[in-house]
Amino acid sequence: MNAKEILSASFTLPCGTEIPNRFIKxxxxxxxxxxGGKISGRLLKLYETWGEGGTGxxxxxxxxxxxxxxxxxxxxxxxxxxxxxxxxxxxxxxxAHGSHLWxxxxxxxxxxxNWNKETVSASDVQLPMKKMFDKPRPMTDEEVMDQxxxxxxxxxxxxxxxxxxxxxxxxxxxLVSQFLSPITxxxxxxxxxxxxxxxxxxxxxxxxxxxxxxxxxxxGIKINSADxxxxxFTEEESLEVIDLLSAEGIDMIEVSGGTxxxxxxxxxxxxxxxxxxxxxxxxxxxxxxxxxxKPLLLTGGFRTFDTMAQAVxxxxxxxxxxxxxxAVYPHLVKExxxxxxxxxxxxxxxxxxxxxxxxxxxxxxYFAEQMKLIGLGKPTDPSxxxxxxxxxxxxxxx
Ligand SMILES: Cc1cc2nc3c(=O)[nH]c(=O)nc-3n(C[C@H](O)[C@H](O)[C@H](O)COP(=O)(O)O)c2cc1C
Numbered sequence: 195m196n197a198k199e200i201l202s203a204s205f206t207l208p209c210g211t212e213i214p215n216r217f218i219k220x221x222x223x224x225x226x227x228x229x230g231g232k233i234s235g236r237l238l239k240l241y242e243t244w245g246e247g248g249t250g251x252x253x254x255x256x257x258x259x260x261x262x263x264x265x266x267x268x269x270x271x272x273x274x275x276x277x278x279x280x281x282x283x284x285x286x287x288x289x290a291h292g293s294h295l296w297x298x299x300x301x302x303x304x305x306x307x308n309w310n311k312e313t314v315s316a317s318d319v320q321l322p323m324k325k326m327f328d329k330p331r332p333m334t335d336e337e338v339m340d341q342x343x344x345x346x347x348x349x350x351x352x353x354x355x356x357x358x359x360x361x362x363x364x365x366x367x368x369l370v371s372q373f374l375s376p377i378t379x380x381x382x383x384x385x386x387x388x389x390x391x392x393x394x395x396x397x398x399x400x401x402x403x404x405x406x407x408x409x410x411x412x413x414g415i416k417i418n419s420a421d422x423x424x425x426x427f428t429e430e431e432s433l434e435v436i437d438l439l440s441a442e443g444i445d446m447i448e449v450s451g452g453t454x455x456x457x458x459x460x461x462x463x464x465x466x467x468x469x470x471x472x473x474x475x476x477x478x479x480x481x482x483x484x485x486x487x488k489p490l491l492l493t494g495g496f497r498t499f500d501t502m503a504q505a506v507x508x509x510x511x512x513x514x515x516x517x518x519x520x521a522v523y524p525h526l527v528k529e530x531x532x533x534x535x536x537x538x539x540x541x542x543x544x545x546x547x548x549x550x551x552x553x554x555x556x557x558x559x560y561f562a563e564q565m566k567l568i569g570l571g572k573p574t575d576p577s578x579x580x581x582x583x584x585x586x587x588x589x590x591x592x
Contacts, residue, residue, distance in 0.1 A: 197503035231271025233280030236569030281355035303369030346402035359412035367453025414446035
């Protein structure tokens with residue numbers, strides 16, 4: 195089979211849903227909702243455009259379970275049915291050509307910037323960036339139970355709105371990952387201490403969701419292979435959590451890594467040689483494959499279609515995740531299948547000043563700008579000047 199045949203083969207998830215091909219757009223926070231976290235015209239246009247692109251699953255940017263805890267001011271918030279119509283419209287447009295739209299569901303915990311009224315987490319461990327993030331208040335048992343219920347409700351609303359799946363955001367140092375990591379979870383109750391206790395939060399979220407959406411609706415999780423910090427969540431622990439979720443019947447496990455402190459998901463902690471061979475977490479996925487029979491999705495660094503097809507052909511993974519390339523080339527799967535594209539490399543937005551370029555925020559601004567352009571119905575601007583972005587960023591923050 196050639197790369198095109200391998201990557202365009204359909205795949206049936208354990209819950210019975212058939213996914214049209216092996217391409218997944220991984221979550222990218224769009225930061226483009228209307229006031230109150232409602233679906234905006236820009237989001238509709240963005241997902242309509244992505245929906246024309248031939249991708250098997252479009253995973254939304256992280257959708258918040260709780261309007262009291264956002265990680266960006268313009269996040270989508272789904273804590274009740276007040277915007278069911280907006281969500282329905284978004285589902286229709288994104289899925290008009292056969293893609294499946296999944297909702298990534300998240301609570302930022304201690305990674306909620308300090309313009310939120312209050313910060314809560316598993317424990318009171320503050321991020322080192324103290325000017326931006328407050329010391330969190332440990333959640334009470336009642337609050338933990340309330341969040342589990344919220345994740346379940348948000349999933350049920352996604353289903354009601356016609357979206358075709360959900361994903362728990364268990365990676366990148368947000369609330370679920372704060373419960374999993376011994377660095378951020380110092381609790382001595384049933385939610386902390388042993389791995390069994392730390393994993394209780396995601397497991398209960400999964401069970402609550404499953405009870406609300408039923409056996410036929412896909413539920414996935416994005417999980418860190420590790421958080422890459424001394425004393426943190428390790429690879430072995432991640433594999434054990436994968437075992438636990440597999441036993442529960444999870445439909446897809448997406449592997450990523452890192453937190454706000456160690457941005458491994460963007461490749462920044464990886465050696466140049468790892469970045470060049472693509473797939474930052476390729477070694478871990480091989481270990482995960484040996485532990486679980488559940489479908490695996492790997493995200494981070496994939497850029498050439500031959501490399502992606504090889505990974506699927508080698509049976510290392512079932513789905514290929516990409517994020518940043520979709521912000522620049524929204525129709526990249528279609529272009530690949532039509533033979534118009536063989537890779538999805540993206541130019542780096544750099545000012546040339548090391549101290550600015552290594553901060554990483556410019557990269558987020560660059561991709562946010564591309565998504566904004568698509569949302570406005572305009573072509574993307576891959577070669578946009580880093581200085582222009584920096585200038586706009588500074589002006590906006592004043
Ligand atoms: C602008 C931007 C926003 C992101 N937002 C999210 C998010 O909401 N949820 C998530 O799990 N990952 C998020 N990510 C990380 C991506 O899903 C992905 O893991 C990472 O970009 C590596 O994949 P890539 O090399 O294909 O871009 C974001 C990345 C970017 C660039």
